[in-house]
Amino acid sequence: MFDQSITEVQPQPIVFFGTPPFAARCLEVLHQGGVRIAGVVTAPDRPAGRGRKLNESPVKRYALEHGLPLAQPERLKSPEFLAQLRIWNPALQVIVAFRMLPEVVWNFPPLGTINLHASLLPAYRGAAPIQWAIINGETQTGLTTFRLRHEIDTGDMIGKRAVNIDPEADAGALHDLLLEKGAPLLLEGVKQVLNGTAVFETQIAELQTEYPHAPKLRPESGRIDWNMGAQKIHNLVRGLAPSPGAHTLYRSEQMKILRTRRVVAPPHLVAGQTTYIDGNWLVGCGDGLLVIEQVQAAGARPMSAQDFLRGHPEMREVIWGT
Numbered sequence: 001m002f003d004q005s006i007t008e009v010q011p012q013p014i015v016f017f018g019t020p021p022f023a024a025r026c027l028e029v030l031h032q033g034g035v036r037i038a039g040v041v042t043a044p045d046r047p048a049g050r051g052r053k054l055n056e057s058p059v060k061r062y063a064l065e066h067g068l069p070l071a072q073p074e075r076l077k078s079p080e081f082l083a084q085l086r087i088w089n090p091a092l093q094v095i096v097a098f099r100m101l102p103e104v105v106w107n108f109p110p111l112g113t114i115n116l117h118a119s120l121l122p123a124y125r126g127a128a129p130i131q132w133a134i135i136n137g138e139t140q141t142g143l144t145t146f147r148l149r150h151e152i153d154t155g156d157m158i159g160k161r162a163v164n165i166d167p168e169a170d171a172g173a174l175h176d177l178l179l180e181k182g183a184p185l186l187l188e189g190v191k192q193v194l195n196g197t198a199v200f201e202t203q204i205a206e207l208q209t210e211y212p213h214a215p216k217l218r219p220e221s222g223r224i225d226w227n228m229g230a231q232k233i234h235n236l237v238r239g240l241a242p243s244p245g246a247h248t249l250y251r252s253e254q255m256k257i258l259r260t261r262r263v264v265a266p267p268h269l270v271a272g273q274t275t276y277i278d279g280n281w282l283v284g285c286g287d288g289l290l291v292i293e294q295v296q297a298a299g300a301r302p303m304s305a306q307d308f309l310r311g312h313p314e315m316r317e318v319i320w321g322t
Contacts, residue, residue, distance in 0.1 A: 012091035012194050013038035014216050015109070016059075021094040022179050024058035028092065029067060029183035035190055039088040041068045041098070068145045076105050092193055094186070095148070111193055113148045116186045118178050119214065120144060120160055122203045125153035126214035127150060130178065131171050135239035136212060137231070140164050141174070143182040145189035147200065156200035158189040170241040171260070222246045224257065226272035226321050230288035245296060248272070248320045255320070258302055259294035276316040281305040283320065 013036045016027050017050040023042075031037055035144060057066075063070045069088065073081040085108055093113035097103060105138075106113040119129035120142040126132075133141040140256040149155040161254060192198035197228050221241050224233055224247065236261045237246045245256035270282025274292070276282070281292040296302040297312075309316055 011036040013088065014092045014094055014190065014194075014302060015085065015088050015090040017041045017093065017095040017098040017101065018059045019043045020097050022175065022182075023098065023180055024062045026094075026096045026183045026186050027059055028061055028172040030180060030190060031068070031185050033187045033191075035187070035194075037068050037086070038090050039071060041073065042044075043073050043099075044072045044074055044303070065288055075101050079312045087171075092190065094190060100152075101148070101256045113146055113198060114158065114189060114193060115148055115153075115155075116182050117146065117153055118175075118182065120162060121153060121157060123211040124210075127216040129214040130174050132212065132214040132241045133215075133239075134169070134171055134174060134298045135164065135236050137235045138165055141178075143178055143185050146203075152202055156202050158192065158198050158200060159185055161185045168238070170238045172242045190195070199226050217244060219244075224248045224321070226284065227286045230262060230285040230290050231250045235291060236260055242298040242302070243275075245257070250315070250320050252317055254298050256296040256302075257292060257294075258296055259292075261291040261293055263289050263291050265289060265303075272316050272318065274320065276309065279306070281309060282318065 011034065015038055016029060016030065018024065019042050027037075027040065030169060036199060040059060041062040042057045042063070045054040045056055045060075046281040057290055058102050060072070071081060071084050075081065083102065085105070088188055090109045093106065093109050095113055095115050101113065117129065118141070119125070119133065121144040124133055124141070131142070140162055145158040146153070148156040149160065163181055169177075190196065198264070201321055217240070222236070223246055224236065226233070226248070237257050240246045241258045247254050247256045249255070263280070263282070269282060269289060271286055273284045273286050274281060283287050283292055292305045294302060294304055295308050297308065
């Protein structure tokens, strides 16, 4: 009898690059979706916590649990790692939430390397698209799969998916929503590239400067200027929660503001002035008030405003930013 298995075409292999939970979920969806994973690349184990115990990335844990070949190179240009790529011989590479790849790596496979980016390109190119979309008050963002090229986040696009931003969602909540929508989009794009049905859309160079960017977050990105409008401050808090957190100063001590709520109520407070009325910890902004709902003092854990004030009643009425 004719043995059909002998002539069965094996799917072309890919190599996956990623580190955090977002990437691990994408790896899981690709693996369970029938994509042949020749190898997985993730960050080297790093010491973490008080005990400085070596911490394995979520991507590494998934690879080990499912018997996927794994590499953790310190240097992506090292001869040892490049030799490993040649052994794996991928037709395509996929990168999600990983460090920048040198050209010798991203240009290695015949089909190139594709990436999942958490914005509707060409808007919000850069390291922090989720955070900046919220900080800027956007009501919609999305996801884009695209093929890597020299300039960051400028390659030809494969697929897009729009996602509405809840007006009260913080960066953590939006991250989870984008993960839910993004992993299937990535699987769809990978299969299209592998089977030759992908339709690539060029990002028009003339329009690239007209869109907002998403640069790496720096400590000064989270500093609250209480003279700004209440909505802008509210968006800054949402965009940086749960981490790294928007922050303010009182007597040189940094306080993270992790959750706020818009309110229209008297009395008028000057910018940065706080007061406590009817169970609400209020702070004045440039054009209104915010209710402070969650904070994190230096060296402490995040806690509700009420819990914090029970231990620090003197903070009910202060001037922040001084």
